[in-house]
Amino acid sequence: MKHRASSPPSRCPAGRYALVVATSLLSLVLLSLLRFIDGDEGYLLLAAKLVSEGKLPYRDFFFPQGPLLPVLYAALLSPFGITWQSGRFLSAALAAGTGWLVLVAIGRRGGDPPAKAFGAFLFATTALAFAWLPIAKTYSLAAFFSMAAYVATLPARDEPRATRRAIGLGLSAAMAVGVRLYCLAVVPILFVAFWRSVRRDKRRELIVALGAFVAGLLPSLWICASDPENALYGLLGYHLNRSALGFGASLSQKVLVVRELLGFGSSGHAAGLQLTALLVVLGIAAWRGARQVRRDGALAVAAGLAIVSLLPTPTFSQYFALCVPLLIPAVALSLSDAWSKRSMLARRSVLVGALAGYAALGAVEWIRYGVTGNSVIGVDRPEAWTLSASAEVARLLDTQAECGPVLSSWPGYLLESKAAPFEGSENHFSTLACRKGARYCRPA
Numbered sequence: 001m002k003h004r005a006s007s008p009p010s011r012c013p014a015g016r017y018a019l020v021v022a023t024s025l026l027s028l029v030l031l032s033l034l035r036f037i038d039g040d041e042g043y044l045l046l047a048a049k050l051v052s053e054g055k056l057p058y059r060d061f062f063f064p065q066g067p068l069l070p071v072l073y074a075a076l077l078s079p080f081g082i083t084w085q086s087g088r089f090l091s092a093a094l095a096a097g098t099g100w101l102v103l104v105a106i107g108r109r110g111g112d113p114p115a116k117a118f119g120a121f122l123f124a125t126t127a128l129a130f131a132w133l134p135i136a137k138t139y140s141l142a143a144f145f146s147m148a149a150y151v152a153t154l155p156a157r158d159e160p161r162a163t164r165r166a167i168g169l170g171l172s173a174a175m176a177v178g179v180r181l182y183c184l185a186v187v188p189i190l191f192v193a194f195w196r197s198v199r200r201d202k203r204r205e206l207i208v209a210l211g212a213f214v215a216g217l218l219p220s221l222w223i224c225a226s227d228p229e230n231a232l233y234g235l236l237g238y239h240l241n242r243s244a245l246g247f248g249a250s251l252s253q254k255v256l257v258v259r260e261l262l263g264f265g266s267s268g269h270a271a272g273l274q275l276t277a278l279l280v281v282l283g284i285a286a287w288r289g290a291r292q293v294r295r296d297g298a299l300a301v302a303a304g305l306a307i308v309s310l311l312p313t314p315t316f317s318q319y320f321a322l323c324v325p326l327l328i329p330a331v332a333l334s335l336s337d338a339w340s341k342r343s344m345l346a347r348r349s350v351l352v353g354a355l356a357g358y359a360a361l362g363a364v365e366w367i368r369y370g371v372t373g374n375s376v377i378g379v380d381r382p383e384a385w386t387l388s389a390s391a392e393v394a395r396l397l398d399t400q401a402e403c404g405p406v407l408s409s410w411p412g413y414l415l416e417s418k419a420a421p422f423e424g425s426e427n428h429f430s431t432l433a434c435r436k437g438a439r440y441c442r443p444a
Contacts, residue, residue: 024095036373038135042412043426061424064235064238095129105298126324130366142183143321150193161201189301253315270361285330293333394415
């Protein structure tokens with residue numbers, strides 16, 4: 001299977017990309033407004049609200065993630081108000097942007113229009129992507145910046161120099177690390193892929209990329225420097241101590257997650273079968289000696305992210321959502337190759353049937369995350385985990401909490417309320433964090 005080094009110029013590629021992004025945005029916004037709330041969204045959006053009020057993660061409240069999500073969400077949402085709807089809309093927009101980057105990657109790798117159509121289809125129908133990227137968690141930002149960093153490793157058509165790509169790579173990789181620290185593990189893979197793609201002045205362009213990476217890390221480092229002890233605990237110490245599982249139990253839990261990812265777990269069968277299908281296509285393409293699959297930097301980055309996603313205890317299948325956009329370009333190119341071979345009618349009929357089945361699996365998961373809530377993590381009572389239910393609790397709080405800060409069982413209830421959170425209750429991990437690392441937890 002061979003693809004051209006670059007695709008022929010299209011008459012209106014920008015218009016086509018804009019149409020695909022607009023369509024993806026509409027579908028992602030619809031799902032983001034219907035999808036049940038994930039518990040972590042509450043503390044993440046509340047953190048953005050606190051940042052908009054002048055507070056900083058680590059220094060003023062416990063925060064177990066990289067500092068950039070609350071900072072960026074506060075900066076982008078403050079003019080409109082930080083609400084459930086605005087937070088979900090921004091996440092959906094970032095997810096649509098990730099979908100656009102998937103198409104850019106396919107185009108830079110020589111993909112023809114069918115390959116781009118396959119890429120758009122897969123991104124829109126893969127449950128592990130649409131269930132987790134358009135909600136207000138770290139995945140939307142991390143996936144966008146990780147995909148942007150990968151695209152920066154792909155040379156544009158007839159580019160004279162790679163300086164713009166070098167800057168884009170460095171800044172995007174730094175932003176991904178600032179959102180989810182473990183993205184640091186795949187930065188060397190991205191830089192090696194970039195080095196191989198540069199045609200001239202390799203050393204100069206690598207220095208530019210490294211300089212941009214360091215510059216991109218400065219905002220995160222500045223926030224961490226405001227309280228380095230609490231930052232170290234929030235980024236590392238808490239995660240090393242958050243589970244009481246021993247080695248054997250931890251390993252068993254990770255095996256269960258892998259089984260779920262492949263469609264053999266106790267829940268999420270349809271999403272797992274989709275991921276298995278993507279891996280099967282990639283395996284067949286690699287077995288047939290497809291150079292674009294075996295030397296694809298995106299697959300190496302996805303593999304690196306998958307490995308580090310298995311390290312935390314407990315591990316959750318949602319962590320692997322970052323891998324999906326990186327897998328899609330190679331799968332789309334492989335499907336395009338199969339579509340263009342001889343015996344066209346029979347081969348295309350089988351492929352259309354397989355894609356229809358893939359979309360049906362996605363529809364099953366769409367209903368689960370947006371309608372029934374069956375076996376969705378954290379959704380014990382579906383009617384209580386909707387955007388409208390959370391907003392209703394906030395209105396009730398405003399009628400009762402005029403006297404001072406509120407100690408809430410879940411920080412998400414305070415997002416749209418005028419009430420301030422009681423010190424130390426800014427997220428639902430604070431009690432555990434203080435119990436396991438009390439010397440790091442102190443009032444703001």
